[in-house]
Amino acid sequence: MKVAVLGGGPSGAIAAEKLAAAGVQAVIFDEKLAWEKPCGGGLTWKAYSQYPFLRDSATPKKIVTETVLSAPNSAPVTLALDQPLLIFARYDLNAMLLDRAARAGAQVEKARVLSAERGGSGWRLRTKSGDFEADYCILATGARNPLRSFGTELTAADTMSALGYYIPGDRDRIDIQFLPKLEGYIWVFPRRGHMSVGICGKGEPASALRARLERYMERQGISKAGASFYSHLLPCLETPAWKRNRVAGDGWMAVGDAAGLVDPITGEGIYYALRSGDLAAQAILSEGAELAAATYRKLLRRDFMGDLEFGSRLAQRVFHGRFLWGAVTSRMVQFTRLSPKFREVMQDLFEGSQPYVGLKRRLFRNLNCSLVEIVCNLGFGRLIPRRDAA
Numbered sequence: 009m010k011v012a013v014l015g016g017g018p019s020g021a022i023a024a025e026k027l028a029a030a031g032v033q034a035v036i037f038d039e040k041l042a043w044e045k046p047c048g049g050g051l052t053w054k055a056y057s058q059y060p061f062l063r064d065s066a067t068p069k070k071i072v073t074e075t076v077l078s079a080p081n082s083a084p085v086t087l088a089l090d091q092p093l094l095i096f097a098r099y100d101l102n103a104m105l106l107d108r109a110a111r112a113g114a115q116v117e118k119a120r121v122l123s124a125e126r127g128g129s130g131w132r133l134r135t136k137s138g139d140f141e142a143d144y145c146i147l148a149t150g151a152r153n154p155l156r157s158f159g160t161e162l163t164a165a166d167t168m169s170a171l172g173y174y175i176p177g178d179r180d181r182i183d184i185q186f187l188p189k190l191e192g193y194i195w196v197f198p199r200r201g202h203m204s205v206g207i208c209g210k211g212e213p214a215s216a217l218r219a220r221l222e223r224y225m226e227r228q229g230i231s232k233a234g235a236s237f238y239s240h241l242l243p244c245l246e247t248p249a250w251k252r253n254r255v256a257g258d259g260w261m262a263v264g265d266a267a268g269l270v271d272p273i274t275g276e277g278i279y280y281a282l283r284s285g286d287l288a289a290q291a292i293l294s295e296g297a298e299l300a301a302a303t304y305r306k307l308l309r310r311d312f313m314g315d316l317e318f319g320s321r322l323a324q325r326v327f328h329g330r331f332l333w334g335a336v337t338s339r340m341v342q343f344t345r346l347s348p349k350f351r352e353v354m355q356d357l358f359e360g361s362q363p364y365v366g367l368k369r370r371l372f373r374n375l376n377c378s379l380v381e382i383v384c385n386l387g388f389g390r391l392i393p394r395r396d397a398a
């Protein structure tokens with residue numbers, strides 16, 4: 009069987025690597041191959057515990073063990089990470105993944121796929137350099153998937169804008185800043201030799217997000233000298249969209265961003281890109297082309313898709329909700345500072361070991377203990393805010 013993998017980002021590269029390693033003829037088509045895809049480049053413990061080569065490879069990466077969380081009306085808090093976050097430049101990460109695919113035996117073609125048409129039991133792909141035939145297609149073309157008849161049908165409500173600057177400089181910690189009335193956040197991710205400073209937000213125009221980011225950078229003394237701007241789309245599916253999500257069909261499967269597989273709260277997508285690419289390959293290898301689509305849907309749901317769907321129900325409450333007279337995001341920062349029990353939950357969320365399903369139960373189970381810790385550390389009256397900062 010010949011499998012065409014359309015897109016050579018993390019999702020496509022790993023799918024091709026797994027197929028080629030099992031002896032399937034896999035061909036990756038990517039118009040750019042390795043490139044600096046707009047991204048923070050952060051990988052959680054969840055990703056490198058499942059795929060240890062991410063941690064063990066010699067590919068340059070920053071290993072970060074400290075995050076500073078800030079929100080309106082609360083002093084910043086430093087969260088030590090038991091399991092570090094790895095931060096890659098996307099050029100390096102993509103190059104490493106494509107190299108692994110090639111070494112496993114996949115063919116890697118630098119070409120833009122202009123169209124993919126189903127004919128008989130196979131596919132005819134049109135590229136600028138000629139036509140190509142395949143038995144099966146894996147769609148890994150990212151959030152801006154140009155082949156609209158396959159993969160997730162993203163509406164405006166199912167996306168968020170994400171933009172920022174790559175800025176020369178060095179630092180060792182991550183900064184996360186929550187903002188009033190924004191379903192999203194600002195991040196400062198240190199990389200080797202530069203930083204990725206960015207913002208993501210739902211329901212707000214990119215120009216407004218950029219203005220928020222630039223005000224933050226000015227306040228923090230982060231200069232734009234020598235910086236380069238980036239922006240991209242981030243899938244962020246609403247709950248109903250998870251139910252109708254078009255992840256597979258006759259002779260094709262969609263993986264990564266092209267299948268909308270991004271955490272609707274944190275925007276984490278690299279892990280889900282890798283995992284879905286891996287599951288797509290497993291579906292073909294275990295059940296063959298005919299049953300692969302149905303098997304893939306089952307594997308996705310069993311593995312992580314149910315949790316992402318559940319996350320989409322929590323997102324509004326996290327970013328716009330209120331708890332004990334204050335914004336949930338401010339409470340998260342305050343509780344992280346004042347309650348060791350709550351801090352453990354935040355650490356687990358950061359490393360990806362606490363799924364959204366079960367989070368509420370754990371928080372309520374801990375609530376008494378957390379409140380006692382907070383009262384002991386602070387005094388309950390101090391929780392009542394003056395007024396959320398604008």
Ligand SMILES: Cc1cc2nc3c(=O)[nH]c(=O)nc-3n(C[C@H](O)[C@H](O)[C@H](O)COP(=O)(O)OP(=O)(O)OC[C@H]3O[C@@H](n4cnc5c(N)ncnc54)[C@H](O)[C@@H]3O)c2cc1C
Nearest residue numbers: 015017018019039047048049050121150170264265277278
């Ligand atoms: C600003 C921003 C910050 C982010 N930060 C993080 C983060 O810190 N951590 C995290 O986990 N996730 C982050 N994400 C999400 C992450 O970048 C994506 O989820 C991830 O890149 C998805 O991988 P993918 O392989 O599905 O798609 P992509 O990485 O988008 O790869 C798609 C590939 O397809 C190719 N392609 C597209 N169309 C064609 C065509 N017609 N023919 C040939 N090739 C084509 C492109 O050239 C590209 O290489 C961020 C996203 C944004 C926008």
